[in-house]
Amino acid sequence: MKYLAVLGRQPEISVAELEALFGEIKKISNKLAVFKSETKPLIDRLGGSMKLAELVDEKPLEYLRKLPEGKITLGVSDYSHGASKKTATIESLKLKKILVRHGRSVRVVENKDAAISTATSLHNGLSGKNERKVELVKVNDEWYRVVGVQDIEAYAKRDQARPARDAKVGMLPPKLAQVLINLCGDLPKGSRILDPFCGTGVVLQEALLMGYKAYGTDINERMVEYSDKNMKHFGFTDYEVEVGDATNHDWQGKIDAVACEGYLGKPMSTVPVEIKLKTEKQECKAIILGFLKNLGAQISSGTPVVIAVPAWLREDGKYSRLEILDEIGDMGYNVYNKSREGLLYHREGQIVARDIIILRKD
Numbered sequence: 001m002k003y004l005a006v007l008g009r010q011p012e013i014s015v016a017e018l019e020a021l022f023g024e025i026k027k028i029s030n031k032l033a034v035f036k037s038e039t040k041p042l043i044d045r046l047g048g049s050m051k052l053a054e055l056v057d058e059k060p061l062e063y064l065r066k067l068p069e070g071k072i073t074l075g076v077s078d079y080s081h082g083a084s085k086k087t088a089t090i091e092s093l094k095l096k097k098i099l100v101r102h103g104r105s106v107r108v109v110e111n112k113d114a115a116i117s118t119a120t121s122l123h124n125g126l127s128g129k130n131e132r133k134v135e136l137v138k139v140n141d142e143w144y145r146v147v148g149v150q151d152i153e154a155y156a157k158r159d160q161a162r163p164a165r166d167a168k169v170g171m172l173p174p175k176l177a178q179v180l181i182n183l184c185g186d187l188p189k190g191s192r193i194l195d196p197f198c199g200t201g202v203v204l205q206e207a208l209l210m211g212y213k214a215y216g217t218d219i220n221e222r223m224v225e226y227s228d229k230n231m232k233h234f235g236f237t238d239y240e241v242e243v244g245d246a247t248n249h250d251w252q253g254k255i256d257a258v259a260c261e262g263y264l265g266k267p268m269s270t271v272p273v274e275i276k277l278k279t280e281k282q283e284c285k286a287i288i289l290g291f292l293k294n295l296g297a298q299i300s301s302g303t304p305v306v307i308a309v310p311a312w313l314r315e316d317g318k319y320s321r322l323e324i325l326d327e328i329g330d331m332g333y334n335v336y337n338k339s340r341e342g343l344l345y346h347r348e349g350q351i352v353a354r355d356i357i358i359l360r361k362d
């Protein structure tokens with residue numbers, strides 16, 4: 001089946017996530033990508049996609065006419081070349097008119113733009129759960145039906161509900177934690193995922209929610225306690241946490257994948273001056289390379305390792321990255337995203353960005 005994904009704020013990261021799970025992805029614009037999947041992809045497991053829709057392989061009207069009896073709620077998002085609020089509205093009203101003529105009762109969700117926002121989709125129940133509440137997506141001459149919409153509120157709740165939080169270690173958004181896990185590939189259910197810089201446990205929590213086992217270690221005892229408290233709060237049992245320095249720790253048991261946000265250096269509120277940047281870079285580089293060297297001796301060949309490392313905003317608005325890929329390659333890892341221009345996660349003006357590196361042990 002052919003699927004369409006409406007990509008998130010950082011489309012390159014969304015595409016990389018889809019690619020890791022579904023193989024070949026065709027990016028058709030900065031907002032959209034199409035891909036094939038035998039099984040229906042689940043929006044709740046994807047951190048980087050805003051909406052998922054499946055191809056409707058008949059005319060939209062024929063499709064709508066076959067819907068079970070009762071009132072239809074219809075929204076149309078138009079992503080075609082040159083689309084606007086007007087083109088989307090014309091399509092939805094045209095469909096409504098014919099359906100009404102055929103005796104169907106229809107409510108049209110008003111477009112504020114060419115595409116319906118995720119908030120409006122959720123608010124109107126167009127997330128694919130109700131057969132008669134339909135959001136159709138038009139992309140030139142193809143039509144798709146939305147089968148999943150990212151539940152923004154659920155992510156916010158998961159983030160805020162955690163009893164142990166610490167602003168200093170940074171707040172890894174649950175969505176990004178999912179992306180880091182998914183970039184490890186389509187892992188079998190029950191795989192055991194290690195986060196050696198687990199902090200308050202966002203990666204552990206998301207891994208457990210996705211049906212994996214979680215193993216977290218951190219150099220800071222307080223962080224390990226925080227992770228433990230947070231996992232207990234969610235009622236998880238299939239996890240282990242312990243104190244350990246990632247540069248020399250002996251991890252126990254089988255490790256199927258490693259997904260983590262590594263040490264990101266000191267929190268910063270202004271662009272660092274050259275000398276400060278240099279010392280920060282040295283410190284982070286030593287920890288990350290020390291960790292990868294230690295890890296390399298303990299995982300088997302083919303194990304995926306996805307790590308977010310820091311990159312710092314410069315005065316010119318570009319990010320200064322850690323130059324570590326060659327050294328990582330020399331340590332016996334395959335670097336998957338060598339030209340990693342796009343896998344930089346940050347908000348507008350954020351000083352420390354997260355630079356995602358995808359590796360696999362040789």
Ligand SMILES: C[S@@+](CC[C@H](N)C(=O)[O-])C[C@H]1O[C@@H](n2cnc3c(N)ncnc32)[C@H](O)[C@@H]1O
Nearest residue numbers: 172197198199200201202218219220245246263
């Ligand atoms: C950016 S935070 C990770 C936050 C985490 N993703 C969370 O959900 O809260 C980095 C973590 O790395 C830990 N850390 C720093 N150096 C370390 C080392 N050498 N070994 C293990 N953990 C380390 C810090 O204590 C901190 O919790």
